[in-house]
Amino acid sequence: MHRDPDADALGSSLGWASYLIQKGHAVTVISPTDYTANLAWLPGIEQVLIYERAGDQRICKTKIEEASLICCLDFSVLSRLKDLGKVVQDAKADKMMIDHHLEPEHFAKWMIWDTYAAATAQLVYSLIREMEPGAAVTDVINKSMAECLYAGIMTDTGSFRHANVTPEVHLAVADLMLTGFDASRVHRLIYDNAPLSRLQFLGYVLSQKLIVIPEFRTAYMVLTEAELIRYNSSPGETEGIVNYGLQVENVVMSALFIERKGEIKISFRSVGGFSVRDLASSHFSGGGHKNASGGRSEQSIKETVDRFLSVLPSYREALLSVD
Ligand code: 5GP
Numbered sequence: 098m099h100r101d102p103d104a105d106a107l108g109s110s111l112g113w114a115s116y117l118i119q120k121g122h123a124v125t126v127i128s129p130t131d132y133t134a135n136l137a138w139l140p141g142i143e144q145v146l147i148y149e150r151a152g153d154q155r156i157c158k159t160k161i162e163e164a165s166l167i168c169c170l171d172f173s174v175l176s177r178l179k180d181l182g183k184v185v186q187d188a189k190a191d192k193m194m195i196d197h198h199l200e201p202e203h204f205a206k207w208m209i210w211d212t213y214a215a216a217t218a219q220l221v222y223s224l225i226r227e228m229e230p231g232a233a234v235t236d237v238i239n240k241s242m243a244e245c246l247y248a249g250i251m252t253d254t255g256s257f258r259h260a261n262v263t264p265e266v267h268l269a270v271a272d273l274m275l276t277g278f279d280a281s282r283v284h285r286l287i288y289d290n291a292p293l294s295r296l297q298f299l300g301y302v303l304s305q306k307l308i309v310i311p312e313f314r315t316a317y318m319v320l321t322e323a324e325l326i327r328y329n330s331s332p333g334e335t336e337g338i339v340n341y342g343l344q345v346e347n348v349v350m351s352a353l354f355i356e357r358k359g360e361i362k363i364s365f366r367s368v369g370g371f372s373v374r375d376l377a378s379s380h381f382s383g384g385g386h387k388n389a390s391g392g393r394s395e396q397s398i399k400e401t402v403d404r405f406l407s408v409l410p411s412y413r414e415a416l417l418s419v420d
């Protein structure tokens with residue numbers, strides 16, 4: 098799965114791993130970097146090795162070198178694996194990609210790749226169901242797998258409200274719910290499970306850091322390392338904050354700039370026809386989806402934000418024409 102794994106990266110990988118284990122395969126699940134605390138309840142997460150963790154790195158390398166198949170879930174460019182990308186690239190095993198991001202690299206022998214899919218977990222669900230046509234859902238997907246896949250679909254659709262929600266999404270979720278898991282509990286564990294400090298930090302960001310530029314229908318927030326330290330804010334606590342910008346009337350693009358360990362990470366969100374993926378890939382070495390993308394910058398936070406502000410005029414027409 099990709100670095101800084103979200104519920105779709107983890108949920109799709111764990112669901113797929115569970116299926117392969119059920120079929121008698123020996124499976125290792127690897128994430129390049131650690132996951133956030135609100136995902137630590139996902140069934141099977143204790144098996145996940147973190148490549149960045151000193152204790153896990155050697156075994157990750159060995160497993161990848163010895164693998165007969167490497168399944169790449171929820172990413173389609175190897176740079177999303179950070180340092181692990183080179184290890185995967187050099188591995189002799191065939192690669193299989195399951196992903197829904199735009200503009201994939203062609204490193205995989207098999208690609209289950211569909212940008213129309215709301216989540217990678219949706220693709221894993223369809224793959225399992227299509228491989229065993231005629232089986233009842235409970236014969237191929239157990240409650241724990243369903244929870245993992247549901248978590249991925251729920252989060253990548255913004256709790257079933259984004260433009261990527263299709264009839265297939267609801268049909269998949271209805272089928273998964275037949276396994277009997279508690280969907281409301283999954284939502285609560287992910288979204289209503291924050292330390293008090295996250296809400297207090299959010300209060301600070303919304304009251305002091307949210308800037309709106311009405312003439313570009315854009316909102317943005319800039320969080321420096323000093324602020325994150327002052328609020329003792331972990332990566333999990335900044336997750337999702339970018340979405341608040343879109344709650345402002347008339348705003349169609351929101352950006353969040355975060356300075357962490359000297360690196361600038363940027364999150365972009367948009368609505369309708371405006372593509373933040375183009376903006377992220379043209380100016381911030383990133384990518385993602387049309388309405389949700391991310392990027393990085395090696396410049397200072399001020400230079401990065403200035404660059405963002407200086408390219409905004411070239412997107413003015415596209416921003417103003419969003420319905
Ligand atoms: P987030 O803002 O939640 O980190 O990322 C939003 C979306 O953009 C996700 O689908 C993620 O895969 C993609 N994304 C985030 N950062 C990067 C990046 O550095 N490179 C690419 N290619 N995609 C990214």
Ligand code: MN
Pocket residue numbers: 105106171197215216217253
């Ligand atoms: Mn995804």
